[in-house]
Amino acid sequence: MPTVDGTSDADDRDPVLAQYEAYPYPSRDPKDEKTRLIEGSPSHLDEIRHYLFGGRLDVTADFRALVAGGGTGDAAIMLAQQLSDAGGGEVVYVDLSRKAREIAEARAAARGLSNIAFHTGSLLDLPEMDLGAFDYIDCCGVLHHLEDPAAGAMALRRVLKDGGGIGLMVYAPFGRTGVYEMQAMLRTLGGDLPLAQRVAQARRLWDKLPQTNWLKRNPFVGDHKRSDAELVDLFLHARDRPYTVPEVAGLLDGADLRPAAFVEPLRYDPATYMKDPALLKPLADLDPVGRAAFAERLAGNMKKHIVYAVPKGRADTVAAIEDDTVVPVPSGLDPRKAAQGMGPNPLLKANFDGQPLRLPLPRLAGPLLVRIDGERSLGEIVAGVMAQDSTLEAKRVEAQFAETFRAFNGINRMFLRYPTSRM
Template sequence: MSDAGDRAVGGDDDPVAAQYEAYPYPARDAAEESRRLITGSPSRLLEIRHYLRAGAPLPAGFRALVAGGGTGDGTVMLAQQLADAGVPGAEVVYLDLSKASRAICEARLRRRGLTNVSFHSGAIEDLASLGLGQFDYIDCCGVLHHLADPAAGLRQLAEALTPAGGLGIMVYGRFGRSGVYELQDALRRLGHGLDLQARVRLAKGLLPKLPKTNRFARNPILGDHKRSDAELVDLLLHERDVAYSVPELAELVAEAGLEIAAWIEPLRYDPATYLPADLLNRLEGFSALERAGLAEQLAGNLKTHTLYLSQGTRTPLDSQPTAIPTWVEWEGPAVAAMIKREGALAGAFDGLPLRLQLPPRAAAFAELCDGHRSLAEIRDALGQRFRDLPVERLEREIATCLQVFGGINRLLLMAGP
């Protein structure tokens, strides 16, 4: 872990910079690093490989930038997974305005004994002048929507990519944040003239007394403010905050000269997830973007959008015989046991219960996905076990399993040797 020095950014009159100095976000305790590694999307290594590199291994000297690193969730995850994977010469570069947030991230890395991170204090808008070089991957999670000019910020990030590089981003979703902006404005008016700490006290006093008809109070998927004061400030007292619908976000991405490689989780952005069977034929002729936008309107609970961005059309592995299905933080035997017990894949998307139907051989397929067997080997093993099953039927069942498990971002394809 190296210190590359500081640059003067985010002056004393910058309320956003001041907010993160007073309330580093998200609230984290370095002592917890001995008990857990916080993971999530974007930026798991398996996701980067699957969505941006057609399953190929990360190259030696792989460089990742965490743009707006905060208290370090993305930085720590990337640094630990790169160390575990043994990628030669891999480096994570941390960039953030807040020295208080940076100190927490540094403490978390020290707790883990990780030394593959360099630190820089600065703004995304100043990236071109910071001299940090080019990156194979950039993580920008929960940051663009707080910039004065998100489009300019995303263009800066795109320009910092290597020719084969890509990004993982998260921005706020317009529909899932129902009630947030009305309450933000109300708290801004009620707290006029108060310092930030006093506004926090005001908000904490008001929240439990909001009318039951208040749109924020009626939104069941918004609970970040209950975790800590830092989360409350970020959600309800932020000085600069914009949310996007799917079409608005697609326009932002296109303006930066980028393409959407994948929405996470893909099934959230498939209207077939939410429509009754008798309406599925109405989706004919919809483009991928139109389908994603319709899914957002139907679901109503997408409070954030997580997606991977590339600089050009990527050729996914899909169902190439040499591809190796690999579980993301799941294990095949446990998945198989769940399928046998539930008869389907049961779960929820932010309060929306889901019961995803799987083909009859799904449990057997799940058990065979061990991160080593290729799709061809799995198909052959299933064919030997279910000799009376027509080959075409077996291949359809495998394709369905890949679609469902991949749709919830839990089974990804790695390139074979």
């Protein structure tokens, strides 16, 4: 019988648990909390608010987040810090591995965070753990390691509130071409050896790979260079299966969930990679999952899928520009710097794992960007731009803002928030 703070007998025999006890993932030193906060997707508060709550989220009103399979704590620490800064909310962390939990707890202590409750156990047992229901669940890089990922997704759904949402990350096959061949070779070479010896063997094999090997040809798979824990996770995993876009949708569907958004959104749009109208026309009638599946095959470089998902019964949850009280929130980028040097034909330059992007921006992108600070409303930003040029009409400036927003949101660099007073 599972308990909240003890693993069940089944978990004790799990090779995945043995792996994460020996090599907690990702490799983190609690001392580093003094100098930086690791932020990313899924589970950045700005993303949660944008994709799952229409831009309206008051975390001071009893907001509860679960980090399922929290590992050494990246998502739990990021979210707990952001919630603490925002003045409310709590995080519950659950993981099979006690060693991973110890590191996560030390990181929380180093930051003085007291809004995380730590538990050791399997996410499969969540419905019986009596931890309550959650507004948000992070499950990043975990379900694809379960013997029965569908059962894992269903367990998450059972502790998710009907008005809540999930941020999920699972591996994707095409961008990991070569990884599964490497895993198979390493099983042949030393599947029965102790893990520490297999690590040495993997490094040896990596050094000897011929130039034609898919991994050698893919500079965008490089986690194994960071540490032994990352190498084990990539090449020596006890259980690991990737998901295509339709398979992600199927996994969600089986748990009464549907995708709200795949991120970054532009990765999942075929038009990002090809502009030929004759080729794009037949894709126009596809549903969002169909288009995303085409983009995945076309790009060929997706190593993982990050998807925000909601219960099927929820209406659209992605924030939209409804009126000029909306506040554009930059993320991981300084809009003033992005605006620097923009000429009459501004471009947003980005790179998706080797695929360069050149996104045309409207003429007013620069003047709009310098006013976007995460505090000013769209109305204030538009008024500021018009004050510099009396010939401009508000409608035109707003249309150019929408175009600018689409580009930056498409690479996950801008989100929308509505003021708390309107919630």
